[in-house]
Amino acid sequence: MxxxxxxxxxxxxxxxxxxxxxxxxxxxxxxxxxxxxxxxxxxxxxxxxxxxxxxxxxxxxxxxxxxxxxxxxxxxxxxxxxxxxxxxxxxxxxxxxxxxxxxxxxxxxxxxxxxxxxxxxxxxxxxxxxSHEKWKSQANILLTIDLSHDDDNHNALNDLILTWGYSYSTLTHTQLNAMYSIPISKPLLEFDVVDKDLVIESKGPAAKQKMQSLLNRFDMSAITSHITAGPPDRTIPHMANELHSDLVIIGCVGREGLGGFILGNTAEKVLHHLRTDCLIIKREQV
CATH class of the missing domain: 3.40.50.620 (HUPs)
Structure with a gap:
């Protein structure tokens, strides 16, 4: 179709x-x-x-x-x-x-x-x-997965992100990477209240297992997954830069009204720092 x-x-x-x-x-x-x-x-x-x-x-x-x-x-x-x-x-x-x-x-x-x-x-x-960056001949796509929520909206977004990544990779033989950022607020990091490495050490194994289970369900177990920690609007652009990604695929649960005006959402915040193409997958809340 x-x-x-x-x-x-x-x-x-x-x-x-x-x-x-x-x-x-x-x-x-x-x-x-x-x-x-x-x-x-x-x-x-x-x-x-x-x-x-x-x-x-x-x-x-x-x-x-x-x-x-x-x-x-x-x-x-x-x-x-x-x-x-x-x-x-x-x-x-x-x-x-x-x-x-x-x-x-x-x-x-x-x-x-x-x-x-x-x-x-x-x-x-x-x-x-x-973005203004041209894709490499062997493109690299970064799939951003949110494992911090277990509600229907976020689970559906993760499924959509993997579906889009899998479909495009199958047609173009594109290299795929998947990442999850364990949430840590900026003030806690900036004032050394939380040690990022300790957070990854304590929560990383469970996140890695959950990520692998999700990838297995989509027959994508062979792709490389990355677990990091920190504010996603910082960790996602950093990971994209480290991997030299041509495209980042991210989910967005739209936020309207005053909450959206003051806080925005992860996708919008990521775009402030990202310097590569970004495919934003949207699913209306149900």
């Missing part, structure tokens, strides 16, 4: 990163690709909206032809909107999108929530936030 992939084109200063990542990833899958270029702030333009759309469509069409070898399964559209996130969420619902691909923009002001964060919080399908 074909996958439906929505690509958000960011072509400022001839940046075609999201299109190139989409070409690479969808090479291995049977996909319908829809590419959307957004235009906003049209009030400041002296050009008529219809002409802005026409000009952008010409550029987008030419760019697609240059990036993709085969464009027969690609449709594209230029959209004028001031709220990209709402438009994308609605489109994904209407067309049953399986994956969104977007270039990452990692700046965030205290009282402003960028499009990246809105999409992470509101999309129900996975979203790939693309």
């Amino acid at each position: 074909k996958k439906n992939v929505l690509v958000i084109a960011d072509m400022k200063e001839n940046n075609v990163l999201s299109l190139e990542k989409a070409r690479y990833i969808t090479t291995y899958f049977d996909c319908n690709i829809e590419i959307i270029k957004f235009i906003n702030n049209i009030d400041s333009s002296k050009t008529a909206p219809s002409q802005l759309i026409s000009d952008a469509e010409d550029i987008l069409s030419s760019t697609i032809d240059n990036v993709f070898d085969d464009t027969t399964e690609i449709i594209y559209e230029v959209v004028i909107t001031e709220n990209i996130a709402d438009w994308v969420v609605e489109r994904c619902t209407q067309k049953s999108i399986d994956l969104v691909i977007k270039e990452g923009h990692r700046t965030e002001a205290l009282f402003h929530t960028p499009t990246d964060w809105q999409l992470i919080r509101h999309l129900t399908c996975p979203i790939l936030i693309a």
Whole structure:
């Protein structure tokens, strides 16, 4: 069954990163690709909206032809909107999108929530936030597993992460690693209240056993697993850097309202420090 992939084109200063990542990833899958270029702030333009759309469509069409070898399964559209996130969420619902691909923009002001964060919080399908790093010929994918919770939502997220990793690895012969970070709050580490090595020594064996049991269930016992300790928003980027990972797959239980504004969630915090592609798997709470 074909996958439906929505690509958000960011072509400022001839940046075609999201299109190139989409070409690479969808090479291995049977996909319908829809590419959307957004235009906003049209009030400041002296050009008529219809002409802005026409000009952008010409550029987008030419760019697609240059990036993709085969464009027969690609449709594209230029959209004028001031709220990209709402438009994308609605489109994904209407067309049953399986994956969104977007270039990452990692700046965030205290009282402003960028499009990246809105999409992470509101999309129900996975979203790939693309970095500026190109994948190696023999790519390395890091699967992040949360073993600290045993509820249905987190268990389902772990299953989805392993399913996506297994499927992609099977098609592309990609090297897989799996990791779990035993939670330790930053203040406890910074003030030497807790010794990370002692935490790994005392809790690591049980975590390793639980990880291996999970991997065995997915017939993935041969992949290398890593147990560390500390805040995941620090340990995950550190592990990705140590392993030279091209892609990190992480689960996200969306958090709305004031709690999400003040605390965010693990996926959002990881993106502050991660400098590689990140595939965020979302599952709505049930």
